[in-house]
Amino acid sequence: MFENDTLEGILDTLLSLVQSIGNMIGEILALEHSELFQTIQPYLLQILDDPLLLAGAFVVCFGLPYAYFKIRKINREAEETFEELEESDLQEFDEDEVEKPLFPQTAFRSAHAKSQPMPARAHEEKDEDENLEDLEMIAMGLEEDEEETGFKSRGEPVQANHKPLEQTQDEIHLEEEDLSPELTELMKNAFELDEESPSVTASLAEDKLSEEDLQDQAIMDLQAEMEESINRLTEHLTQKPEGTPVSEPAPPEPTAEVDEDWKSMMSETFDWENEGMDAPVIEDETLEEESIMDLQKEMEESINKISEEISKPVGITPNFDYSEELEEIEKEAETEELLASLQKPPPRISSASLAEELTLDESLLKFDEPPAPPKPVREPAAPVPQPEPVAREERKGVKPPPPRPPAPKPILEEKEGEPLFSEILEKTVSAKTDQLVSRLKEFQDKLEGRFQSLESGSVGHGTPVPRRDRTYERAEIHYERRRPLVNDREYIRLLESFIFLDSQKKR
Amino acid sequence: MTVSSKIIAVGGGKGGIGKSIICTNLAVGMALSGQDVVLMDTDFGASNLHALLGISNPRHGFQDFFTSPLIDPRSLLIDTGIENLKFVSGAGDNPGSANIGPEQIQTIISFIHSLKADMVLLDMGPGTNYNVIDFFNIADQSVVLTTPEMTSVMKTFSFIRASLFRKFHKKFDGHPELQRMVDHSNPGHADVETYTVDLLKDKLGKTAPDLVNAIEEEVRQYHPGLVVNRVRNRRDIQVGDNLIQLVQKYLGMEMEYLGYIIDSDRVRDSVDEMVPFLIKDPQSKPSENLQQIIGALTHSDLHLVKQDGNIFVSKQVRLGSGWNV
Known part of the structure; x- marks a missing residue:
């Protein structure tokens, strides 16, 4: 009983408090005159009459925000710990992993490619191919837009992005003196094909940064592939046997x-x-x-x-x-x-074949196949x-x-x-x-x-x-084949038999 | 050059067993050890020793000795390019040169004895005819060469017996009965049943018993050395012992087994290159074998080493050898 009296006293106190607060809010906000308060007033009174509802209302008003806050805090801490762990793992991983630059140089790329196992390299090449295909798709789309709008403005980024390629071209020009005319022609064709790329790269230069990265990577990949192909060709040329006729220096016929x-x-x-x-x-x-x-x-x-x-x-x-x-x-x-x-x-x-490759879209359309990009950047790396x-x-x-x-x-x-x-x-x-x-x-x-x-x-x-084409007759041979003598006495006896006559031996 | 020369004759009954090669390398080894050596090609009619030394178109040969009696015998000595080694060639011979008469043989023997050198090595021709045996028997040290083949051993035995009996013939020139027993060059007059020393002594004991001791003494003093060439295994080495047993049994002689030389392509290569294998590769196995044979002949320990194209010689004379070196 005493406990019930105490609870009732507390509830009365709370109710009086709530009522006083409500009155104060009502006076401040003039809720008594608002329709909203009048509509919810019966519910509020009902809540105040029922302690369970009042407790529920408290939970809703204070418990839920507190729970929300608490959950956010726990989540944030978990995220922080996860990030810390992730950073530590990444640091450990970076120590083992060879640093892969955003725009790898050719030498590094070739060495990295050699050091990689074959499946990984194949996977990387596959990714590169996909990136190139995406790039070519974008380039084709931009070229089509360009043809439609007639808009041609290729600015400085083109030069900046094309500069490594020109350097490579100069280097290869230096090597051309030692290579066969056939190779020279191929390289010319390859660079003629590469000259198509500025339009692509220029269009990409005006686009987003990711596309620019893709473009740079494509150029670097192209450069690497060209150098690889040239190296391969020089190796083949050095392995070529003497006396092997070298083809003519790219005359048309x-x-x-x-x-x-x-x-x-x-x-x-x-x-x-x-x-x-x-x-x-x-x-x-x-x-x-x-x-x-x-x-x-x-x-x-x-x-x-x-x-x-x-x-x-x-x-x-x-x-x-x-x-x-x-x-x-x-x-x-x-x-x-x-x-x-x-x-x-x-x-x-030759240039003819490369030009033919550049006009592949029509053939593809002719055969109702999905319009695959012509891959102009892949051609210089061809055998x-x-x-x-x-x-x-x-x-x-x-x-x-x-x-x-x-x-x-x-x-x-x-x-x-x-x-x-x-x-x-x-x-x-x-x-x-x-x-x-x-x-x-x-x-x-x-x-x-x-x-x-x-x-x-x-x-x-x-x-x-094997017998020859002659007539053979079996020879009558009567001799005793002796095995090699091991015993010295037998050997000397044999020698004696060869040296002396039979009558001499008897004496 | 010293006054007295030691004559070493290398012979064997069979041809192609390596007499010339061994004789040449023996001479080279002795010359490298510091002795004055004269190498002579006494294979008249088929001389080839100059080819083994790489001497083409020798200036003189034994033919000059016969065709030009006034020629200075010293002009026959040809430089070989090896220090202390002179060479007397048999080049320029003609068909039938092997059948020189006894007087010419004696002239050549006198020439050999007149040479002033530490060593005179004679390279014999094959066979057992007197032109060969007479040169062989003038040697102070005889070296009989054989190969492990049965045929070579047989011929070597015959060669030794012919040499011994020729010694008897020369030694007892004034005893026609003994001459008939040991000279089988005329079968019609020869006693063909005295084909061993024991049989000879038996016969002599009946007709001339005082000569038996002389014969035994002659046999005792004759002890040629034996070298087995082209040895491939232990059995081949044993062939030399068997031959010594055979000689001891039928001729009563004590032979000295000087050594053996293994069969090696290096020897053949040295012949093709016309460089003695002792110079070409003194550390090869055949060269080591030959150095042991030289050591047995000269009672010394000879060791050759080739470094940077130079040959270094180490020689130690065995005490009590009595060898004038």
Whole structure:
């Protein structure tokens, strides 16, 4: 009872307090005269009459804001702790990670690319390709806008962004003096193609900063790819065997011939109507396999020829023939390895082919395919013309495959199928080369074994000697074959038997 | 040059067993050890020693000695480019030169004895004819060379026996009965049943017993050295012991196993390069074998080292050897 009296006293006090506060607010705000207060007044009175409702009202008025404040505070603390942890993790990670600049230089980029594992590099290249595609899409859109509006104002950022490219171009111009005219022409074409890029970069320069970054990255990527391709080309040129005819310094007619060869080969590999994207790769692979099979056949013939010679009775002079033949085979194998090491596509890309690539949109529209960007920035990194396949065909006397009817605009498809093509080609060629090398080693082992048998005096031991086209009769031989004597007494007795006559021995 | 020369003859019954190569390198090794050496090619009719030394178109040869009697014998000595080593060539020989008469042989032997050198090495031709044996028997130290093949061992035995019996023939010139027993050059007059020393002594004991001791003394004094060339294994080395046993059994001689030389392509290469293998590669195994043989012949320990193209010689004379070096 006492407790109930106390509670009632407290409630009365609170009610009186609330009422006094309400009265004060009412007087200040003149709520008694407002319709809103009059509408909620019955509810307020009801709340004041019921303690539960009053407590609920208190909770709503004070508890919820307090809870909201408290939750925010906890959340903020959690965020701060998370950020601290994240910063510490990032610091630890940065210590291990190689710093990747926003605009990586070519040398760093190549080294970084080399140091990366293959899947990561492929992923990075894929990302780069996607970025380039996005960039090209934006550039195309801007060019279309430009054509529509006729607005041409390309300002200073273009020069600023293009400056590294010009430096690279100068550097490459210095190297051009040492390179073949074919390479020079290719580089010119590549830089002619690059000159298209200022419009793209200029348009991007007026856009957002992210697009500008993309543009810079694209230029740097282009520069890196060009340098890589040039380095690859110089390596190939240095690996080129002596006496290999160097192509003419980009006169229009030979280039056109080479382009025709390239086009014919390209046209062979594509069947737009019947086959999908993978078909040309397979076709190219079969072409390469054919050439390799020809070489392999030649090697097999020579090896079989030499094997026949090995099984013949031994003479001294044929050994030198074998050595010469062995040298020839080794040379062939070396040439084969060299040819295999140089990646197959010998595209003698000229200005005509590059110009054709620049007009790919129409062809794509013609075949109702999704409008893929023409990738102008990727073209300079395309494989550089290699004269070795031509020289090989001349040396081997192998005629080039007959040209098939040219397929419309195969260049873009070839470019898309090129990585897969190169990969398959590399695998095929390396497998074939390994096979040839293993056969050559077997042949060498056979020869060495033969020489060893010569040295030990057991000529033709264990190997059947083929008969010639003569009549043979079995020889009647009656002799006792003696085994090598180990006992000294037997040896001396044998010596005595050879030195003295039978009658002398008896005495 | 010293007054008295030691004559070392290198012979063997069979051809192509390496007599010229071994004789040349023995001479080179002895010359490098500081002795005055004269190397002579006594393979008349098939001389080739100058080729092993890389001497093309020698100025003089033994033919000059016969065709120009007034020639100064010292002009026959040819410089070899190796210090202390002179060479008397047999180049310029003609077909039939091997069949020189006894007088010419004696003239050459007199020439050899007149040489003033520490060592005179004679390279014998193959076979057992007297033109070869007579030169071989003038040596103070005879070196018989063989290879491990059975045929070579047989011929070497025959060569030693022919040499010994030729010694008997020369030694007992005034005993026609003994001459008939040991000279089988005329089978119609020879006693073909005296083909061993024991049989000879048995025969002599019946007809001329006083000569038996002389024969035994002659046999005792003759102790040629044996070198087995082109050894490939231990069994080949053992062949030399077997031959010594055979010689001791049938000829009563004590042979000295001077050593062996292993079969190596380096020796063949040195012949192709016309440089003695002892100079070309003194630290090779054949060179080491040869140095041991030289040490056995000269009673010294010889060691050659080649550094930076120069050959350094170390020689230690064995005490009590009695060898005039």
